[in-house]
Amino acid sequence: MGTTVRAGMRESRCPAGSWEVVDGRPDQRLRGGVRGYRGYRFGVGHTLRRLEMPIQMVSMVVLFDAPIRMSRGPSATLQCGAGEILVTGLQTQAVFAEHSGRMEAVEVLLSPGMAYRLLGIPMSDIAEAHVSITDLVRGRDARVADRLAAAPDWAARFDVLDDFLLRRCADGRDPDAQVMESWRALQRSSGTDRIRLLRDTAGWSSRHLENRFRQTIGLAPKKAARVFRLQRALSLLAAGTRPSQVAMGSGFSDQAHFSREFKAMTGLTPSQFVAHRDGEPAGSQRLDRVDQQVTSLMLPALSA
CATH class of the missing domain: 2.60.120.10 (Jelly Rolls)
Structure with a gap:
């Protein structure tokens, strides 16, 4: 390349x-x-x-x-x-x-x-x-x-x-300014901020916060936090961090929680992800869509 x-x-x-x-x-x-x-x-x-x-x-x-x-x-x-x-x-x-x-x-x-x-x-x-x-x-x-x-x-x-x-x-x-501040707080914490803190900071009820998030962001705050935590976990795994340490460093309650969430969101276990990532050829296969994030894996084509 x-x-x-x-x-x-x-x-x-x-x-x-x-x-x-x-x-x-x-x-x-x-x-x-x-x-x-x-x-x-x-x-x-x-x-x-x-x-x-x-x-x-x-x-x-x-x-x-x-x-x-x-x-x-x-x-x-x-x-x-x-x-x-x-x-x-x-x-x-x-x-x-x-x-x-x-x-x-x-x-x-x-x-x-x-x-x-x-x-x-x-x-x-x-x-x-x-x-x-x-x-x-x-x-x-x-x-x-x-x-x-x-x-x-x-x-x-x-x-x-x-x-x-x-x-x-x-x-x-213009998007809702308070929603965007709550979104940035989630981003800064890689999804580990408690939703209750976002709600109290905004001065809204849980339902109102959720509705405004869906309007402006698309996902409810809890789902948005899951995406941030996953991206943190993907980056750590790609850097060679052991899965047990990834769970602790990405805001998951324990190893089992991390494994369940990872599989639900990617369709892969953490070890399967690492094997795919390590097995990718150099070059185009490693052109992630966002700098300093893991966004993509090249897969074999489906059989006809």
Whole structure:
């Protein structure tokens, strides 16, 4: 794998030219809520299948080429094709993403608050789901997929995204400030803050806090905390920490609690995750979607 950094972009390419991944930074006015842009181009000649872990961000993917399939099991639950805009809300279970090996797309990673502002819908509408929002984007924005596809290179595509997101951001509704402060508190503690503390700090009842979280974030506070704890555990496991120490360092009550939660959220035991991670080839297989987080595992393709 070859990696270069230039003009605010990081480019990773296969020496044989069968794939490239390009990361770009959004306009500075967007950086509080837009984590980054990533362009993908694959032409590997065989099916690629990944297990995407729950993360604390909303994903928006614009497809230019062949379709991708998203599912929580062997049978695809959604197929999204060229020209469509696919949004994945916050998830508490890992999902499978599969494509034929030929795919071109760009992904935008958003904080839940920014997604709420940009999309103008309750985040509960897309939580635990993959939704095509192509019909939701109207007026001048309705042609954003065409503009992205027609742009001559990744830098130009990222400029189109800046224009699209800045315009929608200007027209969007601010997320609830108290909910966002509670979300940041969960983030700072990696999901270990007690929900009672969030409730008391906000001055709300448990039910009111839950309802406002679902509106702005998509998940109730307890479910959101599970995602933060899982991400902490994944990072520790990937760094070589023993599972018994991971349980203690990630806010789980004991080893059994950690093992149950990990299996429920990823479909794997901690030891299976480590074996998959250690068995991945270097290069494209290790291009996690978020810096310094474990977001993905490359899996064998399903049998025909």
